[in-house]
Amino acid sequence: MSRWTYLTDMDGVLVHEEHLVPGADEFLAELRANDTPFLVLTNNSIYTPRDLRARLLRTGLDVPEERIWTSALATAKFLHSQRPGGSAFVIGEAGLTTALHEAGYVLTDRDPDYVVLGETRTYSFTAITRAIRLIEAGAKFIATNPDATGPSLEGSLPATGSIAALIERATGRQPYFVGKPNPLMMRSALRSLGAHSEGTIMIGDRMDTDVHSGIEAGLQTILVLTGISTKESAERYPYRPTLVLDSIADLVGRTQDPFGDGAVLT
Template sequence: MEQLRSKSGFICDMDGVIYHGDRLLPGAKEFIEWLKTSGKKFLFLTNSSDKTPQDLHEKLARMGVDVDVGHFYTSALSMARFLSGQMPGCKAYVIGGHGLTAALDEAGVTITSENPDYVVVGETPSYDYEHIVTASLLVSNGARLVATNSDISAPFEDGIRPACGALVAPIEVATGKKAYFVGKPNPLMVRTGLRMLGVHSSDAAIVGDRMDTDIIAGIETGLDTCLVLSGVTSEEDLANFPYRPRLVAPGVGAIVPA
């Protein structure tokens, strides 16, 4: 644990690590205060795409935690960066929340259902059959299928909820086309986070609750890895994966020195 604490940069997940829904997890406030008072460079790297960095700042503020907007990077922002790099000024049919549409609009992506270059899928509570039909038709007619993240589920106050991977699956099945996911564990998102922090991978750590996104992303990009058991992964689940995090902790509070 001392080796982890000595790192200069921390990339942290949010759902299942800092909070469940609108409930702050035990030790999260103390962990964030430790990051700030210890002079650590830190970034909350979340696969959730429905909120903007400002939304996340305000959400934590309601929980009594003050984190500057610049400390958040979402899969929606990663998607916007990816599309603007691949095809500047492209058009996209978007299934997603305000965080995704705002990021795409800021990047100059035209949101439309008329001959789009891409079909973009993210989390949204308004997902319905009409979205599946429209997206499937557009992909069948040549639009490229991309999605913010491959997470099948996400932790919530009273259990789990379907996430982007579950929402894009019907479109993949209907069209026979596989989506390209820009969020974790895609190295594009983690490397962008490291550049934002200005820290080399050897001096950074990733803290998350998912083996298939956070931990594998850390391993593949050379970060120290800490799995917390406060989200979707239990200690028994570790046997299902051929790789392991270097550290396993009950929650982020365990990282804070006594």
């Protein structure tokens, strides 16, 4: 059994624009061969773990559903801990609504305990207006993640953080963001694995979410340069990852001792 537990982001680390990042399959195979505990994390709340497993399979990665942790699952677990059996008005897709249903929540647009905002490709002006009025009437405002934009083949898409800003501006109420960079998502992932922060590594491609939340949760952090952040942009942040690698492929053969001889520590 490896002494390390791994949390790894999905987009920009294992896959990039629906294509396998070279070496990602070997990296996951090595974790399984060494009985190393791991979870694949994503701020994307659109899909259920089953959906994401199917998506990853199409790229050539075989990740069991129970090894996938989303901001939707973290949000549902958080709300269950705050108000078990509560109610919510939800703007989002199946990943979020399914997670909330499985947590025992009732979804309603009549006097809900919470307005929960997630990601969708079809944001509705009518639904956003309803959310604003419910928050004004006293519903608590929760959002799955603060990402302002999401990727697509055509370019950036408005994401949860942008719509949250619109609702916040209209209501004067700030949302509570559950997903990265909130370390709550890391801690809920660790609890689901029965792991501890001092023996866990977070791998990500973004300084502002992955590395930030990893540091806040007390984890070791590895930045890979196959996604958003570059060596140059990483220098602008007041915090540093433990290790910077060109790609996840650079961890193959060293997952049990990633910070050993030859590692380029920052």
